[in-house]
Amino acid sequence: MSMLEIKNLHASVDGKPILKGLNLTLNKGEVHAIMGPNGSGKSTLASIIAGNDAYEITEGSIEFEGKSLLDLEPHERAAAGVFLAFQYPVEIPGVSMMNFMKTAMNEIRAQQGLEPMEPAAFLKRVREKQALVELDAKLANRSVNQGFSGGEKKRNEVFQMAMLEPKLAVLDETDSGLDIDALRIVAQGVNALRNTNNAFLVITHYQRLLDYIVPDVVHVLANGKIIKTGTKDLAFKLEAKGYDWILETEKA
Amino acid sequence: MAEEQDKLLHEITNREYEHGWSVDLEAETLEPGLTEDTVRFISAKKNEPSWLLEWRLKAFRHWQQMTEPHWGLMHYPPIDYQALSYYSAPKKKPELASLDEVDPELLKTFDRLGISLQEQKMLAGVAVDAVIDSVSVKTTFKEKLAEKGVIFCSLSEAVQEHPDLVKAYLGTVVPIKDNFFAALNSAVFSDGSFVYIPKGVRCPMELSTYFRINAMNTGQFERTLIVADDDSYVSYLEGCTAPMRDENQLHAAVVELVALNRAHIKYSTVQNWYPGDKNGKGGIYNFVTKRGNCLGENSLISWTQVETGSSITWKYPSVLLKGDGSKGEFFSVAVTANAQQADTGTKMVHLGRNTSSTIISKGISAGQSNNSYRGLVKIAPSATGARNFSQCDSLLLGSHCGAHTFPSIEVDNATGKVEHEATTSKIAEDQIFYLNQRGIPTEKAVALIVNGYCREVLDQLPMEFAVEARKLLEISLEGSVG
Numbered sequence: 001m002s003m004l005e006i007k008n009l010h011a012s013v014d015g016k017p018i019l020k021g022l023n024l025t026l027n028k029g030e031v032h033a034i035m036g037p038n039g040s041g042k043s044t045l046a047s048i049i050a051g052n053d054a055y056e057i058t059e060g061s062i063e064f065e066g067k068s069l070l071d072l073e074p075h076e077r078a079a080a081g082v083f084l085a086f087q088y089p090v091e092i093p094g095v096s097m098m099n100f101m102k103t104a105m106n107e108i109r110a111q112q113g114l115e116p117m118e119p120a121a122f123l124k125r126v127r128e129k130q131a132l133v134e135l136d137a138k139l140a141n142r143s144v145n146q147g148f149s150g151g152e153k154k155r156n157e158v159f160q161m162a163m164l165e166p167k168l169a170v171l172d173e174t175d176s177g178l179d180i181d182a183l184r185i186v187a188q189g190v191n192a193l194r195n196t197n198n199a200f201l202v203i204t205h206y207q208r209l210l211d212y213i214v215p216d217v218v219h220v221l222a223n224g225k226i227i228k229t230g231t232k233d234l235a236f237k238l239e240a241k242g243y244d245w246i247l248e249t250e251k252a
Numbered sequence: 253m254a255e256e257q258d259k260l261l262h263e264i265t266n267r268e269y270e271h272g273w274s275v276d277l278e279a280e281t282l283e284p285g286l287t288e289d290t291v292r293f294i295s296a297k298k299n300e301p302s303w304l305l306e307w308r309l310k311a312f313r314h315w316q317q318m319t320e321p322h323w324g325l326m327h328y329p330p331i332d333y334q335a336l337s338y339y340s341a342p343k344k345k346p347e348l349a350s351l352d353e354v355d356p357e358l359l360k361t362f363d364r365l366g367i368s369l370q371e372q373k374m375l376a377g378v379a380v381d382a383v384i385d386s387v388s389v390k391t392t393f394k395e396k397l398a399e400k401g402v403i404f405c406s407l408s409e410a411v412q413e414h415p416d417l418v419k420a421y422l423g424t425v426v427p428i429k430d431n432f433f434a435a436l437n438s439a440v441f442s443d444g445s446f447v448y449i450p451k452g453v454r455c456p457m458e459l460s461t462y463f464r465i466n467a468m469n470t471g472q473f474e475r476t477l478i479v480a481d482d483d484s485y486v487s488y489l490e491g492c493t494a495p496m497r498d499e500n501q502l503h504a505a506v507v508e509l510v511a512l513n514r515a516h517i518k519y520s521t522v523q524n525w526y527p528g529d530k531n532g533k534g535g536i537y538n539f540v541t542k543r544g545n546c547l548g549e550n551s552l553i554s555w556t557q558v559e560t561g562s563s564i565t566w567k568y569p570s571v572l573l574k575g576d577g578s579k580g581e582f583f584s585v586a587v588t589a590n591a592q593q594a595d596t597g598t599k600m601v602h603l604g605r606n607t608s609s610t611i612i613s614k615g616i617s618a619g620q621s622n623n624s625y626r627g628l629v630k631i632a633p634s635a636t637g638a639r640n641f642s643q644c645d646s647l648l649l650g651s652h653c654g655a656h657t658f659p660s661i662e663v664d665n666a667t668g669k670v671e672h673e674a675t676t677s678k679i680a681e682d683q684i685f686y687l688n689q690r691g692i693p694t695e696k697a698v699a700l701i702v703n704g705y706c707r708e709v710l711d712q713l714p715m716e717f718a719v720e721a722r723k724l725l726e727i728s729l730e731g732s733v734g
Contacts, residue, residue, distance in 0.1 A: 050689050054681075074688035083689075090686040094704025100690070103700060108691035143704065160690065 001066050003028045003199045004049075004168060009060035010224075011048055018044045020224035021060070028167070029196040033210055034203045035235060036221035037243045042203045043087060045221070046172040049201075050084040051077050064168065078104075079111035081167030085157035085174050092144040097156070100144045101126065101163055108164065129162040133189040151182035158189040165193070170201045175209040187212030207239035220246055281340040288312060290338050291439050297339065298408050301415060311428035311438030318432045324566050324595035325624045325656055328537065331502060338440045338473075364723055393457070402455055402486075403448040407475055410446035417448055421479050425508035425545045425572070433504040433539040433566075441475035441506065449484035449515070458714050459488045474505040480515035482548065487518040489714060503562075504539045513548030513575065518556070520713055521569075522721055524728075525561035532591030535563025542569035543599075546578035546607075554581040555598070556712040558721045560728040563592055568626065570599035573607035573635070580609040583709040585721075587728050588621030588653070597627035597658075602635035602668070611642040614706050617653035618729055624656040631668035639669045646676040647705055649698065649729065699726035 004026040011019040018041045026032050036042050048055050049062065051074035062069040069077060092100065106116040117125075130137055133155045145153050154174050161169050171190070175183055190200065190213050202213055210218070210232060218235045220228040220243070228234065228246055238246070282293060291312045295305040320331070351359060397404055403414060410418050428438040449455055480486055490507075503525070509517050519542075528535025538561075544553035555569040571580030582598035600609035609629065617623040629640045646655030657674050679701055687697035703710070703722050710718050 050685075052685055073693075074685060075691050075693045078689055078691035086686065086689075090680070090682050092683055092686070092701060092704055094707035095700055100687075100700070103696070104687075104690035104692055107693065107696065111691065164690070 002026060003030075003065060004201070005061075005063040007061050007063075009045075009048070009062065010058045011044060011055045012058055013044070013055050017058070018055070018224055019048070022221070022225055024219065024226060026168070026199050026201060028199050030216045031194065031200040031202060031213060032217045032219060033213075033215040033235065034201065034219050034221050034226075035205070035207075035238055038205075040222045041224045042221055043172055046084055046087075046170045046201075046203055049077075049082060049168075049170055050074060075107065076111065078164075078166075079108045083161050083164055083166035083169045085154075085161055085169065085171045087172040087174075087176065089145045089148075089153040089157055091146045093146055095144050097140045097142060097144055098126070101140075101160065104160070105163065125163060129159050132162055132192055133159045134185050135159050150177045151179065154178055154182065154186055155189070158186050162189060162193055165198075167198050168201065169193075169198070170203070172203050173205060174202075175204055175206060183209065184212060207235045210235050222247060282337050284337045285334050286312075286336070286338055286440070294339050294440055294442075298411070300411055303419065304411060307423065307428065308439050308441075311435050312440075314429050315432065315435035315439055318435055320432050324626075325622060325658075326564055326566065326593045326595055328564055328593075331537070333436075336502060339442070364727060396456055400453050400456055401450040402453060403446065404459060405446055407441075407444045407446045407477060410477075414446070414448070417479065418446065418477065421477055421508070421510050423508075425510060425543045426506050426541050431541060434506050434541040437473050437475060437504050437506045437541070441473045444475040444477075444505070444507075446476070447478040447486060447488065449480045449486045451481045452483045453481075454484065455486040459486065472503045474503070476505070476507045477510075478508070478517060478519070479510045480512060480517050480551075482513040482515060484512075485516045485518075487520070487714060489520045489522075489717060491522040491524065501534075502537050502539070505541070507540070507542040507569075509544035509553055511544065511546050511548060511551035511553050511575075511578070514550045515548060516552045516554075517544060518554045519544070519569075520717065521555075521557040521559070522713075522717065522724065523557065523559045523561050523565070524724060527561050527590065527592050528563040530590050532563045532593075535592070536561065537564045538562040538567065539564075540567040542567065543572065544570070544580070545572045546575050546580060546604075548578070549575040549604070550577040550579075551575050552579040552581070554583070554712070556581075556583040556709065557585070557596075558709070558713070558724070559584070559586040559594060559596060560724055562594075565592075565594040565596055567596045568598055570601070571609065572601045572603065573609065573638075574603045575607075576604040577606045578604055579607070582609075582611045582613070583712045584613045585616070585706045585709045585725070586614070586623055586625075587616045587618075587725060588623045589618040589728060590621060591619065592621045594622070595624045595626055597625045599628040600630070600640060601628075602631045602638040602640070604635060606637040607635055608639040609641075611640070611644070612708050613642075613644045614709055615644075615646045615655055616649065616702055616705070616725075616729070617646070617655050618649035620652045622654040622656070624658060626658040628660045628662070629670055629672075630661075631663045631665050631670070633664045635665050636667050638665065638667070640671065642670075642672045644672075644674045645705070646674075647702065648676065648678045695730060696726075698729060702726075702729060 002025045006022055006024040009019050009022040034042055044055060057070060064080060072080060102122060109116060135155050145156065148156060157174060174186055202215060215232060218230055218232060219226045282290060288309060291308045295308055426434050428435055447459065478488060509519060511517050525536040525538060546553050553571045557569065559565055569582060573580050580600050586594045586596050588594045597613060598611055611627060613625050615623040615625055625644045629642060631638045644657050648655055655676055659672055661670050663670060679698060683701055684694055684697045687700060688694060702725055710721055713721055
């Protein structure tokens with residue numbers, strides 16, 4: 001059984017079709033990259049997997065570990081093990097990172113029928129994961145994402161992912177706006193979490209992230225569909241030649 | 253000659269009154285209706301000195317000439333003041349043998365608020381066991397306070413035991429003619445608290461735990477007077493996060509604070525009176541006059557309020573900044589859900605030199621409710637170097653509720669500095685989605701966002717109370733989203 005199975009997915013926003021019959025299969029232990037030109041539907045796909053109701057699913061299915069993901073509320077998907085690292089992390093004034101993280105952790109545990117985490121164990125994990133993404137411990141006392149630099153926001157997303165240990169992590173352009181050091185740190189966080197039981201869907205615009213997070217499979221998403229699937233080499237080709245050659249090939 | 257006759261007539265009629273009311277003195281509950289007899293009856297029941305009776309009567313006579321104010325942004329059916337009963341002897345709640353006999357729904361709420369078992373018993377009227385019984389708790393408090401010379405008792409007791417203090421300050425901050433509801437309260441006030449902190453004394457405890465145990469059931473016309481003498485400090489906490497029901501729909505309380513030189517009074521309120529059903533039916537009407545007088549130089553009066561209850565809230569805790577260098581603060585969270593209506597805010601009246609005030613108001617409206625901030629910042633000609641900072645934020649949940657801001661600023665001294673910031677916002681969908689994606693269900697997400705939004709105010713509350721207040725916000729907004 002694959003971890004994520006997307007079949008013939010059609011979705012629109014305000015009546016405008018964005019995804020037009022997308023198919024994707026992701027097995028556990030795998031890292032897939034999705035690349036594609038602007039406006040091809042990459043972020044839409046990420047939002048739909050997480051359950052953002054701004055999009056209307058008009059056709060198709062998404063199965064996660066054999067169960068329909070579309071039947072679950074966003075918080076239930078999180079509890080099932082789906083994580084989205086946001087392209088634009090949201091600020092929540094007055095809510096400290098610690099309080100937010102503790103609430104998230106314990107809400108997920110509650111849905112899984114587990115007791116809240118012991119405060120000592122929680123703190124230990126916070127310190128470990130902060131170190132992993134080289135996140136300043138001081139940020140834990142600040143309001144969620146408020147006053148964080150662009151790089152800190154992205155590292156904070158990876159920190160949350162490390163804390164929650166999801167089965168499936170979708171990284172939505174986590175590399176955008178990062179300098180090379182920040183990129184390395186983010187990748188280091190992701191690589192440390194990779195194992196045979198989880199899977200990653202890395203959405204990116206640039207090949208350079210894939211130098212650090214080496215994907216098993218690379219997909220090209222254009223005009224609402226996966227139009228090409230290949231190995232890491234495909235990403236290099238795209239970097240060198242742009243997307244036009246694929247689009248041309250497809251048309252032909 | 254005619255004057256003489258009038259006087260005689262007056263005496264005779266008064267004597268008739270005397271006759272009339274003395275007969276009823278045994279009654280525990282007064283028949284509905286409000287006349288001078290009612291006022292005399294209440295005063296006699298409390299064995300009050302004649303000056304206080306006269307004071308009440310003066311208030312009553314003035315009240316009769318006044319009309320109920322309707323400038324608030326609120327709608328409610330007319331109140332028939334003659335249909336209310338103005339006195340009933342403090343009733344003992346029926347005592348239950350154990351918590352098992354208490355309504356399980358109530359216990360659930362207590363648990364969620366994090367109220368200690370011991371306190372749950374007291375609030376629910378369960379007989380308290382001998383280990384920490386309420387009497388010994390009270391005695392310990394009393395001894396501790398007495399050591400420092402702090403007076404903390406019911407206002408009725410203070411009238412008997414400390415008449416000079418009461419006489420010197422009662423009605424000096426909220427005069428009997430101040431407004432319709434204050435006049436009514438002055439005429440018929442039931443009871444309340446009296447606090448006096450002597451010179452140089454820092455009150456050794458929050459007057460909160462004690463209050464919660466001790467001063468329940470003070471009646472619908474509560475009156476509180478707090479006097480902090482030179483260089484003293486007191487933190488007073490009124491109310492309770494536990495849901496409070498009351499058979500009296502109309503509440504008209506008066507609170508007066510007096511801060512002398514360099515004294516600091518911190519007054520915190522958590523108000524959770526019954527808000528009525530979904531349509532607001534049966535909820536409490538809360539018309540309160542609260543005012544502090546920073547009489548002494550460099551004194552400080554700080555109001556913090558978390559208002560979640562009542563179907564109608566009409567309340568403007570204010571500070572008169574008379575002493576040079578004195579400070580006034582107002583931190584407020586007002587939540588309205590369903591059909592609740594709140595018209596609340598503050599008045600900061602700068603009279604002394606170099607006085608300053610801060611206003612932080614957070615209004616949250618949900619359902620079909622209406623939430624208004626109404627405030628006045630006045631800088632008098634005498635208030636050279638006065639400063640004010642006001643921030644009034646409104647948060648809307650859903651699209652059927654209303655938030656309104658009515659700030660007034662009057663500056664009569666060119667050196668005055670007044671800053672006012674106001675925002676109105678809705679909880680952003682992307683904030684909720686972000687929290688959802690981390691496993692937090694929508695209701696909890698809203699509570700988290702609202703708590704964050706109110707943080708500046710909640711941080712002002714005494715620690716253990718802040719925790720309860722956070723949970724209270726969560727419970728108050730349940731079912732208002734989605």
